[in-house]
Amino acid sequence: MTGEDKFDISPEWLDGETKVLEAPHDHRAELRLWLRLLTCSTLVESEVRRRLREEFDSTLPRFDLMAQLERAPDGMVLGEVSKRMMVSPGNITVLVERLTESGHISRTTLATDRRVQIIALTPFGRAEFEKMAAHHADWISDLFAGLAPKDSGVLMDELAKLKRSIIASLAKGA
Amino acid sequence: MTGEDKFDISPEWLDGETKVLEAPHDHRAELRLWLRLLTCSTLVESEVRRRLREEFDSTLPRFDLMAQLERAPDGMVLGEVSKRMMVSPGNITVLVERLTESGHISRTTLATDRRVQIIALTPFGRAEFEKMAAHHADWISDLFAGLAPKDSGVLMDELAKLKRSIIASLAKGA
DNA sequence: GGAAGAAATTTCAAGCTTAAAATTGTTTTT
DNA sequence: AAAAACAATTTTAAGCTTGAAATTTCTTCC
Numbered sequence: 012m013t014g015e016d017k018f019d020i021s022p023e024w025l026d027g028e029t030k031v032l033e034a035p036h037d038h039r040a041e042l043r044l045w046l047r048l049l050t051c052s053t054l055v056e057s058e059v060r061r062r063l064r065e066e067f068d069s070t071l072p073r074f075d076l077m078a079q080l081e082r083a084p085d086g087m088v089l090g091e092v093s094k095r096m097m098v099s100p101g102n103i104t105v106l107v108e109r110l111t112e113s114g115h116i117s118r119t120t121l122a123t124d125r126r127v128q129i130i131a132l133t134p135f136g137r138a139e140f141e142k143m144a145a146h147h148a149d150w151i152s153d154l155f156a157g158l159a160p161k162d163s164g165v166l167m168d169e170l171a172k173l174k175r176s177i178i179a180s181l182a183k184g185a
Numbered sequence: 186m187t188g189e190d191k192f193d194i195s196p197e198w199l200d201g202e203t204k205v206l207e208a209p210h211d212h213r214a215e216l217r218l219w220l221r222l223l224t225c226s227t228l229v230e231s232e233v234r235r236r237l238r239e240e241f242d243s244t245l246p247r248f249d250l251m252a253q254l255e256r257a258p259d260g261m262v263l264g265e266v267s268k269r270m271m272v273s274p275g276n277i278t279v280l281v282e283r284l285t286e287s288g289h290i291s292r293t294t295l296a297t298d299r300r301v302q303i304i305a306l307t308p309f310g311r312a313e314f315e316k317m318a319a320h321h322a323d324w325i326s327d328l329f330a331g332l333a334p335k336d337s338g339v340l341m342d343e344l345a346k347l348k349r350s351i352i353a354s355l356a357k358g359a
Numbered sequence: 360g361g362a363a364g365a366a367a368t369t370t371c372a373a374g375c376t377t378a379a380a381a382t383t384g385t386t387t388t389t
Numbered sequence: 390a391a392a393a394a395c396a397a398t399t400t401t402a403a404g405c406t407t408g409a410a411a412t413t414t415c416t417t418c419c
Contacts, residue, residue, distance in 0.1 A: 176331025
């Protein structure tokens with residue numbers, strides 16, 4: 012069933028048992044691509060973390076959580092936040108605790124289902140976030156400024172393809 | 186190539202209702218690009234972490250550290266490892282402690298300068314790393330398999346441009 | 360209606376990460 | 390040669406992150 016020749020798979024992928032020791036060259040290109048992607052990502056992330064800390068005494072996780080809430084004026088269920096941020100539920104618990112303490116978000120228990128916690132930005136939290144978001148957009152814009160609009164578009168498209176590839180692979184493995 | 190004279194933003198982005206400020210210049214395209222890059226990076230990283238844990242009871246930082254050492258048969262100074270991995274020096278200290286305990290790396294103090302610690306893979310560590318590296322390459326290869334060779338090349342080039350842009354921006358700000 | 364199961368969240372233990380301060384060792388200055 | 394400057398690393402304190410186990414609260418099924 013899996014051995015159909017209808018699909019255009021390049022020959023080197025067909026032999027699933029071949030290990031790197033046999034043919035190290037096969038995987039080199041993808042590895043380099045991944046490392047380059049990771050480098051870009053790490054550089055940007057580090058810089059954003061640094062500036063959030065220095066200019067706003069905040070952190071990236073806090074910013075990301077507030078960014079999720081900004082688009083949900085009526086608040087959001089914890090589990091939904093966890094899924095969207097792609098982090099573990101236990102992680103959200105800690106972040107929410109601190110952001111509640113500092114007055115950035117409010118939390119309420121859903122009356123009809125007391126398991127459910129709903130969090131939302133407070134007016135203070137929203138104001139703070141908007142200040143940060145404006146600067147954040149500037150930082151990213153500066154970091155990406157050396158990229159011509161054409162390249163920006165191409166990169167966007169290629170990353171879309173990559174994302175599809177990753178998700179397809181994850182789905183297959185699951 | 187795609188049409189290069191007009192890489193316009195789709196109409197919904199032009200709606201000025203949800204802006205942060207009076208929008209001197211629209212940063213949304215860069216933001217979206219950054220988020221997409223981050224998503225790809227996060228997805229791959231999570232999967233690699235998961236498999237390192239499940240299949241080798243190891244972690245990504247350990248793997249990365251050993252990967253640095255693999256290319257340095259005579260060992261490497263701690264500070265150099267720290268720079269290459271783009272993590273803080275204190276971080277390396279902890280990793281080295283654990284990897285030394287588990288017998289994967291050896292550490293020696295340089296005789297001519299006793300501030301300097303040199304670490305290197307032990308034969309055991311090298312063997313372990315090579316096992317992991319082979320699988321790691323396969324995982325990445327699978328995740329990227331949906332990308333045509335052409336796209337792979339284009340992505341590689343575009344990421345190179347992005348990396349230059351980021352580094353130029355960081356240098357300017359410093 | 361009560362027990363079993365499922366769902367949302369929290370707790371826990373362990374490890375990662377960072378920046379800043381401290382420590383240890385070397386080099387330069389006076 | 391003492392003092393000051395510098396360099397490599399470690400320590401510290403705080404926060405992030407995870408997976409697994411536990412808790413609380415519904416829902417379902419007999």
